[in-house]
Each structure stands twice: as structure tokens, then as C-alpha cells.
Amino acid sequence: MENMQQLNPVMQALIATLFTWLVTAAGSALVFATKSVNPKVMDSMLGFAAGVMIAASFWSLLAPGIEMAEQLGAIPWVTAAVGFLGGGIFMRLIDMFLPHLHPGLALSQSEGIRTSWQRSTLLVLAITMHNIPEGMAVGVAFGAAGTGLHSATFGSAIALAIGIGLQNFPEGAAVSLPLRREGMGRWKSFLFGQSSGLVEPVAGVFGAYFVMQMQWVLPYALCFAAGAMIFVVVEELIPESQQNVKHIDAVTMSTMAGFTMMMILDVALG
Numbered sequence: 001m002e003n004m005q006q007l008n009p010v011m012q013a014l015i016a017t018l019f020t021w022l023v024t025a026a027g028s029a030l031v032f033a034t035k036s037v038n039p040k041v042m043d044s045m046l047g048f049a050a051g052v053m054i055a056a057s058f059w060s061l062l063a064p065g066i067e068m069a070e071q072l073g074a075i076p077w078v079t080a081a082v083g084f085l086g087g088g089i090f091m092r093l094i095d096m097f098l099p100h101l102h103p104g105l106a107l108s109q110s111e112g113i114r115t116s117w118q119r120s121t122l123l124v125l126a127i128t129m130h131n132i133p134e135g136m137a138v139g140v141a142f143g144a145a146g147t148g149l150h151s152a153t154f155g156s157a158i159a160l161a162i163g164i165g166l167q168n169f170p171e172g173a174a175v176s177l178p179l180r181r182e183g184m185g186r187w188k189s190f191l192f193g194q195s196s197g198l199v200e201p202v203a204g205v206f207g208a209y210f211v212m213q214m215q216w217v218l219p220y221a222l223c224f225a226a227g228a229m230i231f232v233v234v235e236e237l238i239p240e241s242q243q244n245v246k247h248i249d250a251v252t253m254s255t256m257a258g259f260t261m262m263m264i265l266d267v268a269l270g
Contacts, residue, residue: 005154009146010208012154013139016161017204020138021197023165024131027172028193031180037173040250046174046241047251049167050233051258053134057226057233059266060160061137064144064152065222071150074219083220087133087227094129095235123178127171127196130236133228134164135200139207140221146208147215152222155269163262168197174240 004012030037062080069079099112099122141160144152176193180186207225211218241251 009142009212010139010205012146012157013142013204013208014201016138016142016157017135017201019161020134020165020168020200020204021194024168024172024197024200025190025194027169027174028176028190030173031176031186031189031193034177035180036177039244040247042170042173042177043241043244043247043251044254045170046237047254048258049170050237050241051255051260052163052167052262053229053233053237053258054255055259055262055266056137056160056163057229059263060141060156060163061222061226061229064156065219065226068144068152068222069219072216072219076219079219080223083223084227084230086220087224087229088231090224091129091133091228091231091235094132095231098125098129123175124192124196126236127175127193128199130171130232131168131197131200132203133225133232134168135203136207137225137229138164138200139204139209140211140218140225142204143208143211144218144222146212147218152218156266159262159265159269163265166261167258168200172197 004015007015062084065083066076066080069076095112097113138157138161141152141157142154145154145157172193175196176189179192180189184192207221211221238255241255242248
């Protein structure tokens with residue numbers, strides 16, 4: 001970790017988001033062991049991912065963004081509100097126009113612009129939508145830590161990368177396993193699943209580079225990333241994890257466990 005801390009923040013963001021992509025690939029690799037995972041376990045993993053993202057949105061992004069706005073002489077509540085809502089609006093626009101299909105739904109229930117794309121492509125795009133704000137959040141966190149402002153630390157950025165990585169595991173599985181159940185080969189299912197995480201290094205490098213070039217935008221960028229992540233949690237992860245009413249209690253406790261784990265990581269490392 002000490003060696004990594006000496007690197008340029010853009011390189012730090014690249015390494016961290018490559019890690020998050022590798023965890024997505026690890027989740028996709030479940031297809032080599034099984035065609036399916038117990039629905040209760042999968043729902044609980046998605047709930048855990050939601051808890052991680054909620055905690056990361058506040059401790060790693062929103063709170064540092066508010067503190068940084070104060071340090072830079074901006075009005076903190078204006079910065080937080082504009083950035084947070086901007087992130088949600090950005091994700092809503094992607095949701096409206098990008099064709100995608102949430103796991104467990106029929107092809108006729110795909111969202112976005114209507115296309116003739118195959119179910120596999122739409123499933124990958126649905127998880128890719130999750131990964132855009134996640135990669136961007138990690139990149140912005142490392143870029144912010146590189147400015148030297150005490151409101152953003154290298155430890156906090158590391159904690160965010162670990163948390164995002166852990167919650168990427170069920171997302172990789174959520175693409176690959178349904179494709180495998182539908183008869184697609186193991187390797188092809190795996191390749192489709194891991195490809196959904198490839199956007200994270202791209203978004204991470206872009207986020208880190210952008211905020212380092214324009215320091216004044218840092219507080220807005222942190223709050224923007226928080227808003228984008230909360231949109232994904234509320235619009236997708238929580239509804240998907242609670243589709244089966246029999247599992248709601250287990251999913252709720254898993255969500256709380258994910259929140260607690262991310263909170264501990266951020267407080268301990270940040």
C-alpha cells in the first residue's frame with residue numbers, strides 16, 4: 001500500500017479499478033462451478049452490495065465533498081445538493097436511453113430505447129450501468145486524495161475501492177449465471193459477465209484525471225458520484241434483492257451488514 005501511495009493519483013485509480021474489475025470477474029467465474037446460486041443467497045448478496053454502496057456514498061463521497069466545499073470557500077449545502085441531484089439526473093438519463101435488461105426479467109421488460117439486441121447484451125448493459133458511477137467514484141476519491149486537502153485521504157479512497165470491489169462480486173454473478181442457465185457455454189457466460197466491469201477502469205481514470213485538472217469541481221464531483229450511486233441502489237439493487245418476499249428479512253439484515261462493513265472500512269482506514 002505504501003508503494004501505491006507514492007504513485008500518481010491517476011495510476012492509483014487505475015490500479016484500484018482494475019481490482020474492482022477483477023472481483024467482478026471472480027463473481028462471473030461462479031459459472032465454472034454451478035449453473036445457479038440459491039435465490040436467497042443471491043438476494044442477500046445484492047442486499048449486501050446495496051448496503052456497501054449506501055455507506056460509501058456518505059462516508060467516502062458526500063461527507064468529504066461537503067467538508068471540501070467549506071475548505072474551498074463554497075456554500076456546502078448548495079454544493080452537496082447540486083452535485084448529488086446532478087448524479088441522480090445523470091443516471092436517470094442513462095437509464096432512459098441506454099437499452100438494458102435487469103436480471104430475472106423477461107426480454108419484453110427491457111428498458112431504454114427499443115432495440116433488437118440479444119438478451120445477453122442487454123443483461124451486460126444493465127450491470128455496466130452500475131459500474132459507471134462506481135468506477136467514477138473510485139477515481140474521484142483518489143484524485144481528491146491527491147490534492148492534499150485533509151477532507152479526502154488515501155486511506156478513504158482505498159476503503160472505497162475495497163468496498164466497491166466486494167459488492168461487485170454478486171454483480172458479476174448476476175450476469176453470468178442467468179446466461180449459463182439459459183444454455184450459454186461456461187466460457188461465453190464468464191466473458192459476458194466480466195465484460196460488464198471493464199468500464200470501471202475507464203471511468204476511474206477519467207474521474208481522477210478530470211478532478212485533478214479542475215480542483216474547484218472536486219466537491220461537486222464527490223457529491224455527484226454519491227448521487228449516482230444512490231440512484232443505482234434505490235432504482236435497481238434494492239428492488240432486485242427484494243423481489244422474493246420470503247427473503248426480505250435476510251436481505252434487510254444483509255444490507256445492514258454491508259453498510260456496517262463499509263462504515264468500518266472507511267472509519268478505520270480514512
